[in-house]
Every structure is written in C-alpha cells, then in structure tokens.
Amino acid sequence: MSVQASIEAKLQALEPSMLLVENESHKHHVPPNSETHFKVTLVSERFGGMLPVKRHQQIYALLADELAGPVHALALHPYTPEEWAARGGERPDSPNCRGGGR
Amino acid sequence: MSTTIDTIKQQIGENPILIYMKGSPQLPQCGFSAQAVQALMSCGERFAFVNILDNPDIRAELPKYASWPTFPQLWVDGELVGGCDIIVEMYQNGELETLIKATAAKHKDDQPEA
Numbered sequence: 171m172s173v174q175a176s177i178e179a180k181l182q183a184l185e186p187s188m189l190l191v192e193n194e195s196h197k198h199h200v201p202p203n204s205e206t207h208f209k210v211t212l213v214s215e216r217f218g219g220m221l222p223v224k225r226h227q228q229i230y231a232l233l234a235d236e237l238a239g240p241v242h243a244l245a246l247h248p249y250t251p252e253e254w255a256a257r258g259g260e261r262p263d264s265p266n267c268r269g270g271g272r
Numbered sequence: 273m274s275t276t277i278d279t280i281k282q283q284i285g286e287n288p289i290l291i292y293m294k295g296s297p298q299l300p301q302c303g304f305s306a307q308a309v310q311a312l313m314s315c316g317e318r319f320a321f322v323n324i325l326d327n328p329d330i331r332a333e334l335p336k337y338a339s340w341p342t343f344p345q346l347w348v349d350g351e352l353v354g355g356c357d358i359i360v361e362m363y364q365n366g367e368l369e370t371l372i373k374a375t376a377a378k379h380k381d382d383q384p385e386a
Contacts, residue, residue, distance in 0.1 A: 222358040227339050237341040243304065244342060246357050262360065265303030268295070 173205035173240050180232045181212060187251055188213035190261070194245070198267045209245040211261045213254040222248070276329040280337055284347050287320035288379040289372060292334060293344040294325050301325055304356035308344040311363035317376035348375050 171179070178191050190211040195204040210229065217225050225248040230237060237244065245264045249257065274282075283290060289312075295301030297309045312319055324331040324343055335341045338352050346353040348371060353359065362368035 222361070223352055223354045226354060226358065230339065230341050234341075245304075262357070265307040265356070268301055268303050268306055 173236060174208070177208060177210065177233060177236060177241075180236075181210065181229065183232055184212060184214045184216050184228065186212045186214045188254065194243075194264055197264070198243075199269055200242075205240055206242040207264075208241060208243070209247070209261075209264055211247040211249075213249050213251055215251060217248050217250045217253075276333040277337060280330060280334055283320070283322060284350055287347075288349050288375050289317065289319035290347045291319060291321045291344055292324050292330070292347070293321055294323070296323055297321055302343070304342075305344045308346065308356045308359040311359050311368060312346065312372070314363065315369045315372035317372050319372075348372070349378075 174191055174193055178189065181189055181191070188211070190209075192209040192211075193205060193207070194209050195207045196202070198204075198207050200206050212229070216228075220228075226246050229246055229248065230244075233241070233244065247261050291309060291312055293300060293302075293305035293309055295305055297313060300306035300309055309321070322330060324334070331343070334345065338345060340352060340355065342355055344355055344359070346355075346359050353362070353371070359368060362371070
C-alpha cells in the first residue's frame, strides 16, 4: 500500500465527513514520486470542543508509524463541519521549502 | 549530568515564549519554521528559540515528550500551543498576538535583569 493510501485508511478512525490527503513531496528536495511531505485536510464532528493542539495530537497518534518512518512533514488542517462551512471549503497553502533538514 | 529531557523541561519552564525550530529566526532552514517564526516575530515581543538542527538530542527526544512529531513547536507558559499550521491560523485570526502579548505582560517582572 502506498503511504498516501495508508494515511487515508488510518484516518477513517476519526469518521471524517471530508478527508483530503495531498502529496506535496514534489515541492521539496526529494526524489521524484517520493511520499515524504503530505497535507491533510480533515473535517469531523469529533473535533467539536477540542483545542487545535489536541486535534493534531489525535491525528499524529493514528499516524505514528508513518511519522516514525517515511513521512517527513505533515501539514494538518482539522476542522469541525461548522468551521469548514465557515471557511467556505478553503484550505490554507503550505509554505515553500527552504532546503534545510536534509 | 542532566538528561536531554531535563534540559527540555528546563527550557520550557524558564522561557514563557519558546519556539523549537529548524534554523534561527533570522535564517530559518525550513518553510514551516520560517512561516511560524515570522508570525511569532510579528507579535512584537521577546521570545526564546532553540535551533534543533544544532541540538540533535533535543530533536530526537522532544517529539516523544510533547506527543508532537514535527517542528516547529511553540511553547507558551509551559504548554504546547502547536506547530506551523496552528501558529499561522492563530496569527490570522488574532489569537496569537493576544496570547503572546498577555504572556509577555504576565512575565515582564520575572525576567532577570541583563
């Protein structure tokens, strides 16, 4: 299974009403077709009343194997359905690479 | 001899506004660290930073201690606030400046005189 498919499968535990996993590795200094940098946008009722830091920690816990292995960066944008609607379905852009940490 | 975890606890305990990042505020080595530290600097208060590229022990141990696998990490008043995505979102909705200004005001008397 690809890293992307594995991330998508594991995040089903959060019962997302919307899940978007984007491979942004091509924006970084890694070989072609790498699976190292991802952006996850996840909308779930589960995040209601939960601080952002806790939402992220829940996702990190589910993806501990990926983060300990192939995944180098993971941009997370977790929202409740209400927050997602208020944003009009817009997710933020990830920053550009600065070439460090290789 | 203190362990890495002791060092981390001391850094977090002694610095009310602390960012662990790749590179320095003047020369960030990662886009995520650059974005986060820029938001933090725009709040106009003094803060501490640790360059984890110069501190491989902290880079290895802090993610376990924090339940947070990546950098940057912003710690305010001994609590993890979050990484780049949270910092930038809080910056955009004004919460970051409120938090940083309130924390700086709360601690302005307990910083040792230089």
